[in-house]
Amino acid sequence: MENLNEIVFYSLDKAIRSYRQFAHQQLSAHGFDVTVDQWLVLRSIGENPDYSQHQIAEMTFKDYASLTRIIELLVKKKYLERTMHQHDRRRFNLTLTDSAHQVLKAMQPVIENNRKHALMDISHSDIQQLQKTLSQIIKNCGIT
Amino acid sequence: MENLNEIVFYSLDKAIRSYRQFAHQQLSAHGFDVTVDQWLVLRSIGENPDYSQHQIAEMTFKDYASLTRIIELLVKKKYLERTMHQHDRRRFNLTLTDSAHQVLKAMQPVIENNRKHALMDISHSDIQQLQKTLSQIIKNCGIT
DNA sequence: TTTTAATTATTGATATATCAATTATATTTG
């Protein structure tokens, strides 16, 4: 009983790592030069073009320092552009380049396929149940 | 429908990160100088004193290169000792120091408490269900 | 038995996570 509690965190770790490895391999195999994390950040900025880096970091559950570095790389790869913010000179506007829109579009089917593959032989209700349990764990570990 | 598949991987990632952050904070708060990953490696070596680094890496689901570096740190912290292998000069014997045994013992209640806290308000059968679904995801993403 | 294969571990390069400190700018407040 106590043992299952131990194993379940081990499995949690292993499951997400397995998925990330699998997803990364698929993306490389299709010739994309965007990591899973970079993809997440790109998509998040695309959906929220007016967000600050701080807000993007919260959305993607990334550390602010990490996000700064991921954004640097995306700018270097010409997937992102930074322009000055009109009212607040501490901030930047982040905008996806055409190239980013293209690559996101091209990656979409691969990513959807990855998810489908990873959830193979798992029923919809089991996925709902998984979601529910994960949410509770997130809540339990949240800063009080 | 498709959306849940997306969210569930996001939650998976967020759940394990939340847990790791929470666990790390608890360990620091109790004054331990061992990270979650270092703890995992120490415990794994303690339970399998005759394993090669390769085998420890597989047990802990860690990259070989990562493991080399984690072990370096543990040797530096005087929690591990490396001695020559009798028959195979490519390998090392890894042994926990007394200091490591002590710290593992002292950490144990904190770690058990972390798990209990993270699984608060989740029934035993829900944990079993979680375990089952995670195993299927691991299987689906597995290369081997 | 020499050559080839496989195994064990390390190292270098790059990406990401985390913590602490710092810079620049905005906002609040006395």
Added chain:
DNA sequence: CAAATATAATTGATATATCAATAATTAAAA
């Protein structure tokens, strides 16, 4: 308004993940 405080983002240091290349040694094959 000036001083204190808060916010946005960056930077440095250290830990870990991943990939590719390498070194040392052992095992297998010719």
